[in-house]
Amino acid sequence: MIDTVAAWRKALDAERAAGRNVGLVPTMGALHAGHASLVAAAARDCEVVGVTVFVNPLQFGAHEDLDAYPRTLDADVALAEANGAGYVFAPSVTEMYPGPVKTTVAVADITTRWEGAHRPGHFDGVGTVVTKLLSQAGPCRAYFGEKDYQQLAIVRRLVTDLSIAAEIVGCPIVRETDGLALSSRNVRLTPEEREVAPALHRALLAGAAAFESGSGPEDVERAMGEVLSAQPLLEVDYAVARDPFTLDLPASDPRELRLLVAARLGSVRLIDNLGVVAQPLVATS
């Protein structure tokens, strides 16, 4: 386990100098099977894999409980190594931010909606720390889960806009057998809520089916909404069909859409998403 930026940079520079491609998996720790799939994907593609574990204070709001975020470093290191990671970089907050941070990497438009509206300033913190983690790691392929699809779109955007030498790879959502997307929050669901939770995935599938049978984005959204509103315990935040790259409103006759949903279930907020492509009519992830 590496805990200084200097040692981390030196280790990855040495790997590249030896001709090995570097795969990077940035995480906030508390690793579960979803993260394991990112590490495993990186290990399939790259000759050496580094996992970063850093709970980034910049992306927590004043009312969010940064201190309560789970820290399970020993288990994280074990899971990372078991899935093919050669290095784990777990810096302290002081190592990452020795003084007050004055610089912000902000992405316009895409950051203010949905999860950004729910957590003001959150994506500025994400953009800043991802830029910093990619600068520290140097040229690499960096693996992010499609579960946080809006975050993935923001990371792709800033990497393009700033010409950062990283190839961003989005990895499919890992699901329970009943379709519920893996999340560390799922353990906080009551048994009754846990029964209801797969409705998010069913709503996405209903939207995908509507798209595949020729419906436009508005009807796709309506199909998702109908599945969600049939569940009285679910408080829907959004259920939208968007352009998969910009997350803007889709073109009038889109060939591809990303369907995104968020809903509150008791004390837990759940998100999920699904990609749909017209002809040859397959759903991705």
Add this chain to the structure above:
Amino acid sequence: MIDTVAAWRKALDAERAAGRNVGLVPTMGALHAGHASLVAAAARDCEVVGVTVFVNPLQFGAHEDLDAYPRTLDADVALAEANGAGYVFAPSVTEMYPGPVKTTVAVADITTRWEGAHRPGHFDGVGTVVTKLLSQAGPCRAYFGEKDYQQLAIVRRLVTDLSIAAEIVGCPIVRETDGLALSSRNVRLTPEEREVAPALHRALLAGAAAFESGSGPEDVERAMGEVLSAQPLLEVDYAVARDPFTLDLPASDPRELRLLVAARLGSVRLIDNLGVVAQPLVATS
């Protein structure tokens, strides 16, 4: 001359792979003896030097005449090579920004004062393009003139905050024999204004003398102000004594100050600055 990001990155990666240190001199072209001194400094320190020439639209305001900014690429290439540059990278605007730019690298506090107040949004454009140019170039020493001292402080700050693999080197201001700092704007001064212009440098020297004789920051600023106000043609914008790193108000008994002045002279806005260090009582740059 290289005009694509891919070729530029490949060239500098190959130089580093061959064990050579890369020196980078980012410019907006229209190179003069001040820029030549940056290239020469880079060539003294580094085994290979790359000069970038890019007039960055992001750092021009809506009312500023981007199109009128001088373009002298052939002369720039000749000057760069004559001073030791091995490469000149001069991308088109389309090559740098193939689509609309959504990402902004903003530095708080330091960007809003003085030159930032004079040109709102300017330093966000500078921060964004410098981050992008450093990402494209990869690990290097990057040379910036102290003439734009506030810009230099902003670049130092964002490189630290984002862990960018570049060492930022500030280079001394190049002056005419009468002390006037070199600037492409100087040619726009009338003969009468040209006579008055060295008052900025004299004001800095008066501030330095006051500091060396034991005055505090306020008296240093007063000493500068007296020299400037003796010139009726000068319309003073600011004359301040600040901490050299943060550009915040200095500590109560500072060992080091940066003196910064700006004034309008006819149609031309002039800026200048000087570093002063207490004991052993020498003025730098």
